[in-house]
Amino acid sequence: MLWLILQQLKSGDPEKRRLAVERLAEMESPRTLNGLAKAVGDRDIHVRAAVVTALGGIDHPRALELLLRAIHDPAPQVRQAAISHLRDDGSERVQTAVAGALRDSDPGVRGRAARFLEQSAWHPPDIEDEVWLAIARGQMMRAASLGAAAIQPLESVLHQGGYGQQVAAVEALGAIPDERVLKSLVRALRSSDHAVCLAAIGALTNTGGSGVVNDLAPMLQHQDHRIRTAAVEAVARFDAQNRASALRDLLRDPMWDVRCAAATALGKVKDPTTVDALVAVLKDQSTDVRSAATASLGRIGDARAIGPLVLALKDDESEVRKMAAGALTQIDAKWAESEAARKLAPELRSALGSGDWAVRRAAAYVLEQLGERKITAVEHSDTEMATPARRRQQAVMTAFTDLLQDADGDLRLAAAESLGRLGDSHARSPLMTALKDVDKAVRLAAAHALADLGVE
Secondary structure, rough: HHHHHHHHOOOOOOOHHHHHHHHHHOOOHHHHHHHHHHHHHOOOOOOOOOHHHHHOOOOOOOHHHHHHHOOOOOOOHHHHHHHHHHOOOHHHHHHHHHHHHHHHHHHHHHHHHHHHHHOOOOOOOOHHHHHHHHOOOOOOHHOOOOOOHHHHHHHHHHOOOOOHHHHHHHHHOOOOOHHHHHHHHHOOOOOOHHHHHHHHHHHHHHOOOHHHHHHHHHHHHHOOOOHHHHHHHHHHHOOOOHHHHHHHHHHOOOHHHHOOOOHHHHHHHHHHHHHHHHHOOOOOOOOHHHHHHHHHHHOOOOOOHHHHHHHOOOOOOHHHHHHHHHHHHOOOOOOOOHHHHHHHHHHHHHHHOOOOOHHHHHHHHHHOOOEEEEEEHHOOOOOHHHHHHHHHHHHHHHHHHEEEEOOOOHHHHHHHHHHHHHOOOOHHHHHHHHHOOOOHHHHHHHHHHHHHOOOO
């Protein structure tokens, strides 16, 4: 029987060889180890893994020797199995071999090594081993807290690990106050994974100082809108004035989040060209972009923006109207007395005939601010002007908008889908907010609904 099993170990079929290994493991014969010793170098990963499992059940010095050798197998699957089936005999030899596996390129091997050592009497002999133990546990920030000794190990993870490990390594490197990490963080900007790239932008922004602007600036043209958005925020933090031209160009970006970030960033740039660009954005289809533009115009404080901001007071979204009112006060507390505002009275009067009750009310309020008290009654009669159908539609809109804040994710999902089907432009603002929902399905539904409403 043993002879037949040993012959099967020479089969050209890896499955037969694996089954032969399992049969050997069930036998109690001195020759069993000889067969396993030959099979431990099998060209098939699954066969070698089966050998390691079999060796784990044999209490013999030679079995231990073969397991220690398997810790260096080319396949991570086999290395993991070798550590999992090792017995801790308390010897320095075993602990040293497993401690070396803390530096393995595979996170699974590192994790198994860490668990093995935690259950033994082993303690890190130096700071480098302490760093690797933290990394093996997945505690990248703990490793970073140990200082410069963590730079090389974290860079190793960044170059060899999966995307999740790379993100954690980038964030940890960004927490080390040492300029030597900058080269690795800049290289991470070229990652094909957007999460790694975003982590690199964040780390460079937090630790790199103004010297990294030249590395971050090219990211303003990245193909991923999420990266462009993060780059806008990073560049604006250090050098908005000198990068104003690039930021103004991004006000025409096809993605609303990039335009919004650019509009916010330009609040730090005080020049006529920027004011003109932001004024043009007050007609953007995105509520968030228009709100960001009004806020930035208020921070810039240029009186030329008073007229456009007065018109923004009759925007069909309350958030924009609110931001415009605040911006006007920032520019000039007496803006209603300005010539620029008074010139717009005819256009405001025409808005009193709008089909949107909120717009009519806002226009009436602004005209009051300009001293035309006689039209106040228009605001109070608006509710009577709404048709029963319109009032029903407003009630439905309100109900679905409220449901977007519900704790139940399924209800939020249904509300987002329903708002898209209603086709009412007033749904844009709440749907924009829903793009940040914690539930991916809700975010996706909100994006589809906005697309149906013509918002990219």
